[in-house]
Amino acid sequence: MPDAEQLLADALAAARATDVRQAERALDRLVVADGPAVDAALLTRLIRDLGRLWPRGWQPIDLDRIAARRLAPRGARLLRDGLAAQRREQPDPVPPWFDDQLAELGARWGGDAGWLDRRAEGDRISALRDAVDALVLVEGLPPIAVLRPPPGRPAVASRPVTPTGSRMLDRVRALLAKAESTTFPAEAEALTGKAQELMARHSIDTALLDAAAERPDQPSGVRLGTDAPYAAAKALLIQEVAAANRCESVWSDDLGFATVLGFPADLAAVELLHTSLLVQATAAMLRGRAERHAGSGRAERRPGSGRRTKAYDESFLNAFALRIGERLRAATATADQEAAQERGDDRLLPVLAARSDAVRERVDQLFPGVTRHRLQARDAAGWSSGTSAADRASLDVGAAPRAVRRGR
Template sequence: MPDAEELITAAVAASRGTDVRLAERRLDLLVVGTGTADGATAVDAALLRRLAGAVGRLWPRGWQPADLDRLAGRRLGARPARLLRNATAAQRRDHPGPVPSWWDDQLRDLDARVWWDDDARHLTAWAAREGVDRITALREAVEALALVESLPPIAVLRPPPGSATTAPAGGSATTGPVSRGGSRILDRVRALLAKAESTTFPAEAEALTGKAQELMARHSLDEALLAAEAPRTDLPGGVRLGTDPPYAGAKALLVQEVAAANGCESVWSDDLGFATVLGWPADLEAVELLYTSLLVQATTAMLRGRGERRAAAGRRRTRGYDESFLHAFALRIGERLRAASAAANREAAEAAGPERLLPVLAARSEAVQERLETLFPGVTRQRLTVRDAEGWASGTSAADRASLHPGGGTRPGRQVRGGERRPR
């Protein structure tokens, strides 16, 4: 009789194939176990050990716990994603060496913790906790393992746990966004964005968002000038922001527009469901905050526009209208954010002197561009197109209350930078 590892390997290989009957037979063998008295517990222990080992091998290949959780939720569903959180917690427990604080912060945010008493009965306990039978639990564990073992390497944005150094060559540990939860400026920004999300008046939302961008731009400039007073050895960092369907391209465009307004670069990996944003810590914080808020605002405005369209002309929702709306919203909001940043730059230059500020900004921009070329040497561009003139006009109006520009035909969209592994 095969041992537990052999049964798992066979089940995973069958799950990747196209023979459904073979996959079910392999799953049945897992249910039976090794044929010994403790066959089921041996399978449970081996599955958790295999899952923990597989997720541990992802970390040096660029993946972070939040990345894995987002992708697992997208491809497998919420329940298998929770199973992988358990595997991540087990991996962290079994490798208790020093890790950066941001790593444990991600685990805490995901509630990835060891809650079970015995690894040999983990899957049984998880099935009971989730309210599923053993066959379902085994099937989802096999699917989760097949996913994890098939994931490609991605850009290493931060040194993973277990690295020989605490940073990339020539860098320091501060290569990612630094949380500044206690910052009074960021508290004001969050308050402004919360008001922008809750108001029913588009003009007010735009004004509040513009003010938030202005504050973030000033905050970034202050930090840039402060950092310029001492030689720095760190590199620009990065974050990954989800761009899940529907309308993943429109979300990637919104990320790109917000990133550009804050001195960052973005690359979209459509097949993996995220955009990678590269920049300095304060700028990355701004992009995260603004993108999250603007995505809520854009969705709310789109739904409102869809309702008004239905009431006025009796037209139902169309994908073309929604996509065009979101593309236009992203582009127009990008213009507004860049205008706010430019105003903040002019004020800062007047206060600090252009001869002091401009070289600092140029050096930071050059460093971000170099980081982009290092991490994504094969990047390509994809042109997004807009095919619904009414959606385009409504999205532009929602973003800036501008005059409508009705018309037919296809309007070219902004090019979105795509990751090198995205098939075209």
């Protein structure tokens, strides 16, 4: 009988093919083979394959996101815990952000012996299938942009967040929490606008401080998930928030995330605002949908109503994203004008222009093959309602959604 490594290789090859019967036969041979040997072979290959992801741009949080999309829940949990096992093999130095992500994911390891049976919940066959599927996913992931030096490589030094910056972020979080909890759209808009102004002023202060530093910061990046439903609309919201905060966004729709590139203070602003605005947009969309149904007087489900609801939701979210983007950019422009008056154009504008150029150069380096994906507005009511939810004072049903940049 072939050894465990060969049986595992056969099972992986069969799982990648389209012959379901062959895959089940290969899995059966794994089931009846020596359990400890199979578990050891699985763990060895999992640790090796995970370690190969980090130099190819992947981070633990990225892997967990795509595992949740493509694997059964147990397979995703298996990969999450496998990260903790692989952490033991990491060459020094291991950057703090890597351990922070593992802690955020709750990755843990209880020892090598019997590791798969501990996760099998009495069903070893399904656990083996999930483990094989997880390995197939890991081994098939493509290279993506390297946003941070991976474990084993020297970290790029950057200045820590100052106490003043921490206090500002705390104020922004408080404003956005109020915006998410209020049921009054005008109040939510005012609170969000105030948060944007605070972050824009902080961005200016950080830019001027950085320009005088001996080792100035360089553009870096974060990835934000764009899960279904309405992934394209979520990518558009990220793009609009990024543009208002001197960042650039590229959507990898097949991998379920958008990469946002910019300077650290601006990236923090994008993450905070995007998370809050997605909550606000979803709540407003559900309220608008309920009002629409109540106004029609027909709450019962009719043929085609699901398609109409989807068109409404997509149009709503697209309109919301575009109108919010306009308002956020206006808040940033106001902050820029006030700062220019205080400090003088000759000092501020060249600094901001240089940072924008650096971000665009970084985009060109990491995403040379970017294309544009044009979004459609299929439901006038959804478009109008989404625009109204973003800004009650301005309704512009005829505007067309802009393109979302796509890449890998």
